[in-house]
Amino acid sequence: MAQQANPGLDLDRLLQTAQETQGASPATRGDDLYLAGMRRLVAAFERGIRATPLMQRLAKREIYARVSSHIGFERDIRAKPAIADVPVQRPLFIITFGRTGSTLLHNLLALAPGARAPLLWELWSPSPPPSAEPSAHRPRIAEARQRLDFLARAAPLVSLAHPMDPESPDECQWMMRHSTLWVMLYDIPEYWDWLKALSLEDLRRLYRGYRLQVQHLQLFRRGTWVSKSFSHLHFLPVLHDVFPDARVVRLHRDPGAAIPSLCSVAVSYRSMFSTEVDPCSAGAVLLDLFVDGMARSMALDRARPEMPVVDVHYDALIADPIGTVRRVHDELGYPYDAEFERAMRAYLERAAATAPYRHRYSLEQFGLSRDQVLDRTGEYLAWAEARCGRLLAG
Numbered sequence: 094m095a096q097q098a099n100p101g102l103d104l105d106r107l108l109q110t111a112q113e114t115q116g117a118s119p120a121t122r123g124d125d126l127y128l129a130g131m132r133r134l135v136a137a138f139e140r141g142i143r144a145t146p147l148m149q150r151l152a153k154r155e156i157y158a159r160v161s162s163h164i165g166f167e168r169d170i171r172a173k174p175a176i177a178d179v180p181v182q183r184p185l186f187i188i189t190f191g192r193t194g195s196t197l198l199h200n201l202l203a204l205a206p207g208a209r210a211p212l213l214w215e216l217w218s219p220s221p222p223p224s225a226e227p228s229a230h231r232p233r234i235a236e237a238r239q240r241l242d243f244l245a246r247a248a249p250l251v252s253l254a255h256p257m258d259p260e261s262p263d264e265c266q267w268m269m270r271h272s273t274l275w276v277m278l279y280d281i282p283e284y285w286d287w288l289k290a291l292s293l294e295d296l297r298r299l300y301r302g303y304r305l306q307v308q309h310l311q312l313f314r315r316g317t318w319v320s321k322s323f324s325h326l327h328f329l330p331v332l333h334d335v336f337p338d339a340r341v342v343r344l345h346r347d348p349g350a351a352i353p354s355l356c357s358v359a360v361s362y363r364s365m366f367s368t369e370v371d372p373c374s375a376g377a378v379l380l381d382l383f384v385d386g387m388a389r390s391m392a393l394d395r396a397r398p399e400m401p402v403v404d405v406h407y408d409a410l411i412a413d414p415i416g417t418v419r420r421v422h423d424e425l426g427y428p429y430d431a432e433f434e435r436a437m438r439a440y441l442e443r444a445a446a447t448a449p450y451r452h453r454y455s456l457e458q459f460g461l462s463r464d465q466v467l468d469r470t471g472e473y474l475a476w477a478e479a480r481c482g483r484l485l486a487g
Contacts (some may be wrong), residue, residue, distance in 0.1 A: 137281035165220030189344035205439035209316030210262035250361035272324035326386035346407035376459025
């Protein structure tokens with residue numbers, strides 16, 4: 094099958110199509126920064142990814158889904174100005190690199206009375222704001238299920254390593270205007286260079302946009318926001334500027350295990366959009382993502398030692414998930430009761446009935462070595478050990 098270097102993406106045409114389809118006027122809120130990043134993303138696709146015509150269509154669909162979501166969100170903000178007044182009080186953020194048990198912890202924390210964790214179908218199809226009537230959401234849930242079925246066929250490792258369900262909590266990076274998710278899913282170092290170089294004020298502008306998206310999802314369905322996303326690491330320097338009373342859980346795992354695990358998922362996903370997937374490129378950029386994210390976390394710790402945060406070791410979470418949740422709620426001041434614990438035990442029993450997928454990977458698959466990872470993460474390892482114990486095995 095023929096392949097081309099240019100996926101044939103036209104951002105302006107996609108924006109126009111989304112506006113016409115939704116009967117919306119051109120979006121303006123933060124458009125300069127949002128569109129600057131989208132143009133970087135599209136340019137990186139055009140120059141760096143070789144694709145078959147089918148892959149081109151898939152890439153176009155992915156970009157269009159993000160553009161359409163943005164246009165719909167802007168339309169809702171104009172139509173429902175009360176969105177900006179929705180309270181976001183004492184939100185709880187799970188902040189981690191990925192492959193650290195965050196899905197398990199997120200699903201458990203989402204069972205707390207009054208918790209409001211975003212569901213996958215909401216993240217993929219947020220407009221109009223979800224109502225309190227479940228039956229109103231069936232078409233969007235069905236659409237999300239179709240998308241997951243396609244993903245399971247096209248990139249089975251992704252679905253096995255990170256099981257997803259339309260009606261279960263998932264990662265906020267799906268709805269963020271810009272995030273490190275793009276860097277993981279696509280071989281687009283040019284976009285990562287742009288994202289990494291954003292100023293604190295640019296980060297605040299993007300993260301304030303995310304806060305408004307949180308308010309948008311909670312217009313009719315409110316509660317204590319419980320979010321997880323490894324993109325939160327990138328915005329950690331401005332998190333408390335945008336969410337002053339936020340609480341944070343940080344998960345930690347040996348980077349020699351977490352990095353190649355995420356690399357294997359990234360390579361599987363990237364193969365959907367390119368005929369030339371370089372595992373070493375994935376290894377290099379995800380190691381850089383890890384180092385950059387941990388540097389942001391350590392810097393904030395020094396700047397805000399009063400920050401309400403609980404550090405959790407991956408091994409401790411896996412060994413005692415309920416004890417970990419109890420500790421998080423106790424230390425961060427959230428209520429904990431017997432009903433909540435029963436719900437968690439029931440969830441864990443259901444999860445235990447499903448045979449776990451044995452995810453196999455190594456650093457060497459992605460052009461990395463143990464010594465290289467240790468050399469670049471030494472400062473982080475010492476910092477994390479002081480907070481939750483030794484991460485390295487042995």
